[in-house]
Amino acid sequence: MPATLTATHSQTCNERLRGAMVAANVTIEGLADRLRIDPKSVERWITSDRTPHARNAHAAAKILHADAYHLWPRLDERRRSVATPRDELVTCYPTRSVVPLDLWRSLLADAVGTIDMAVANPLFLADAVWDLPGLLADKAAAGVRVRLVGPASGSPATVADVFPSLLSVPGIRLAEHGGLHADVVRADDDLIVTTPVDGMAPVLSPVMHLRRLGPAPLTSGYLTALDHLFATATPVRAPRLRAVVA
Template sequence: MPVLPVGSHPSRLAANERLRGAMVAANVTIEALADHLGIDPKSVDRWLNSDRTPHARNAEAAAKFLGADAYHLWPKLGERRRSTPTAQDEVVACYPMRSTVPYGLWRSTLAGATRVIDLAVSNLLFLADTVWDLPTLLADKSAAGVRVRIVAPENPAGPVTGLGDVFPSLLSVPGLRLSTHPGLRADMMRADDDLLVTTPFDGLTPALAPVLHLRRLGSAPMVGGYLATLDHLYATATPTRPVASHLRAVAA
């Protein structure tokens, strides 16, 4: 029997034909959507075969994955009581330390960005090991019109040395904003409305600190605070300016 792309009840008319159509158009199965959202496939099946509306966080993430509008897929989403999202609503997951974050989450989060990528990274080597094709991915995103900013700690040997040693090819990517900051002690990765943030405190290195996976919901207070911090960080960082003649010689 062939595997159905969506819906596990072929004899029953799905209650949500908009969601079914979006999944068929995107060639996404129930299992694939559930895996992307980190939920049980039975939940996605219920969305298809009943009038159940998912939590706003899952609805927005599912719609983004399918290239659709959440309020089109679930019209009742807009009928729910309108209240200010709480910090708890923004938390997608919490991991006890960096090594417990699913390995592919770092790259898949960046790969899904369509508007903004911000990297404030205290450990460039960790990022290089985790996202092996990071320079290519960021170059492609920048070429596609995504705003990409990277800030790293200052290196005693020079402002460009740290970034240049770990990601030399990034120095020649047009439109990429590279900078350094002396006060960078934690890690924060933003891709559109998703953030992965380490939360170290005195005596605890970022590698051993808990990691929050956050997703912005409207004027959500927690993500809003982190985004304001990111903007301040970039505003007070020192831009890196690789020597243009050297880059031309390498390219040649």
């Protein structure tokens, strides 16, 4: 039976969190499932007023459309400490083939500011995220910056080949680059990075799920690389239709 959010005042210490969950219609189990943690941890955040780890706090606040420092005021004390690269590592998967399919879509669907994708083989995105063109079109229409860079022309599968419908979508930038190596998918502060291994197919390569924190000691390199790729990539535009003269 789902854990209730209607506990009495004496039982509930973090009323801000409880109220945010009620307002967002998110249960304890639902929030735990989205964060991929034990529901008992979420329950303790409410009943024992425990402050979660920064990466879980920010992820939960994003799901609840709330401010993490409002939900957990003591989180501000931790903000003064310097984040380490290990703090930004949410989890690591031995191969891309075992990354949960719903993770790709949920991160992109939750993005409110930025979606960046740099992929050497766009075909895997088409398999990992159903109706990706529709999702990206909706995000662009909502004001999210959407950028997608793939391999250069002449490759077996370019972004224009795999997602031709995106060529005509306003607000989506498509580009090609000849120097792609690691696949990086960014949704706001979350990144999924496929780390290439020489002689190994990308689907068998290790994957890191990162979340940017503070000065971003680990993610900053990937964020800088994304900006560099888009700055040096060749834009892909929809072909112009020529008028037929009788």
